[in-house]
Amino acid sequence: MNIKFFGATREVTGSCYLVQVNNKNILLECGMLQGSHENVRHNHDAFPFDVTELDAVIVSHAHLDHTGRLPMLMKEGFHGAIYTHNATVDLCEIMLVDSGYIHEKEARWENKKRERKGSTLVEPLYTTAEAETTLQYFKGLAYDEELEICQGVKLTLRDAGHIIGSAIVELTLTENGVSKKVVFSGDLGHKNAPILRDPFEVKYADLVIMESTYGDRLHRSWQDTWQEMGEIIANAKSGKGNILIPAFTVGRTQELLYEFKQHFDEWQLDDWQIFLDSPMGIKATNVYAKHSEIYDKKAVEVNQQNDGLFDLPNLHMSETTEYSMKINQINSGAIIIAGSGMCTGGRIKHHLKHNIWRENAHVLIVGFQARGTLGRSLVDGCKNIKLWGEEIQVNAKVHTIGGFSAHADQQGLLDWYQCFENKPPVVLVHGEEDAMEILAQKLKYQHKVNVVQASYKQNIVIPL
Incomplete structure (x- = not known):
């Protein structure tokens, strides 16, 4: 053997x-x-x-x-x-x-x-x-x-x-x-x-x-993680900017939507438009919804009481390229969840191009960033990034929320x-x-x- x-x-x-x-x-x-x-x-x-x-x-x-x-x-x-x-x-x-x-x-x-x-x-x-x-x-x-x-x-x-x-x-x-x-x-x-x-x-x-x-x-405690998330959302609201969240389409995306629902009133999320700009993320969310038999005890209770984990009144599911391009026209008040989680591809790169040079924008890093990826460069504090041959200055505030791993x-x-x-x-x-x-x-x-x-x-x- x-x-x-x-x-x-x-x-x-x-x-x-x-x-x-x-x-x-x-x-x-x-x-x-x-x-x-x-x-x-x-x-x-x-x-x-x-x-x-x-x-x-x-x-x-x-x-x-x-x-x-x-x-x-x-x-x-x-x-x-x-x-x-x-x-x-x-x-x-x-x-x-x-x-x-x-x-x-x-x-x-x-x-x-x-x-x-x-x-x-x-x-x-x-x-x-x-x-x-x-x-x-x-x-x-x-x-x-x-x-x-x-x-x-x-x-x-x-x-x-x-x-x-x-x-x-x-x-x-x-x-x-x-x-x-x-x-x-x-x-x-x-x-x-x-x-x-x-x-x-x-x-x-x-x-x-x-x-x-x-x-x-060691990860930050869950309590501290949620507190930091709420503070970032509040600061972004006062600064009238957008929040970009590069998220793995399976796992991290669903956790974010679930926690947005749990903290909807506390984080005053009704003042935002929330976009899941990921066709695969939308499909993966449907898989999560299908397999409620393997949720933990709290999620089972939430699912039974609220008829689902991920339904938010201001959540927009963006499947088409045309819809995604329209999101890029929004300068303030948008929380945009998109892949890829390490910023190596996908729609998040387009949202970075339209937002990361803005001083009132925020980027939330909520997952592991491997060496050599754009996400890792942002975590390490790079001042400029290159997208499709264009150099773009990083003026947005980049937050790494390690507790969300x-x-x-x-x-x-x-x-x-x-x-x-x-x-x-x-x-x-x-x-x-x-x-x-x-x-x-x-x-x-x-x-x-x-x-x-x-x-x-x-x-x-x-x-x-």
Whole structure:
């Protein structure tokens, strides 16, 4: 029994791990690399293993850094089952198809330039049609449902509390009469986050593969987060400016809408026009509304009492390009939620172009910003940004609200590991080097356990 690590090793995107047991090959995650141009370029690389020898694929949740290269598996010859939670199946129907559309669009744009130069044309990473074909291989499961996915491999998904349908993956692996339990954290949610339940507490494992995104820091408390949000909205109102919120279309967008409803009177939101300027965000919100069976207790009560979590009297759903362009004509009184969450693409870039040079505008950063992204540059205090070749001065106030993360912070990660009664060895993944190193030292000091910081192509034998 062994696990090979092919992604999200000392970085936070491109999750990909190969579990080998009983002559079976199970791929755990198939994520896209995101962030810098160099990272994105590697998405076109061939997989570092024989795709045709895979027996099954498991994905923990729908974010593209965990699912975004699945259509490439199909292109290279995999035609087996892809196991995940039912809500993740619904989200992937949106996200993978949208990803295929973006890859086609980017290839067309690039080929126009190449045709003029007489250069060789490029192919999209995958197409919309290829993404749609991939969806036919998804097999949805409920939480806590054990399933033998192939000989010697039993799968159970537990609630990770990160986004709707996100899962902790429990694998019971059997070889030569010996069974071992491997627990993969997936992306662990932030305790007491809106809508979703807290991450499931697992009591036993022989090996834990654990994310470390925020292994080096603590989040602000939820109370302080809401207070800061209210203060920013009040200040923006007095300054007669707009508020731009680059938000991940799955998870963060729904949390924002939910909290806007909870604080509608307190934050005097009836004085604003609120725009969800994201076709995919609108579809994802519908998926959240569909899966009320996995809400936390408070969200269940809100849903029953108010006939929905996200209905606001001044919320405008912007699906068309024409509608989005009209929003750019508003100089004051608009709260605009748009993707992408790291400002690397999508409609938020257009809203930045029309607002970020204004001194009375505000930009709320409410999620992780990977190195090399425009969002990270704004967080780091850049004075100018470049959009479509035009340099634009940053005069808007940029606020980073760290408490709004969908990932557990350092204490949350340590608390989750604390629940393992036998204190199993840990392999850290899905974290930048500094965060991973600090979390490793904390785990070693507090629990006296063996901690490995996974590196690319590292092979780890499951302890017998």
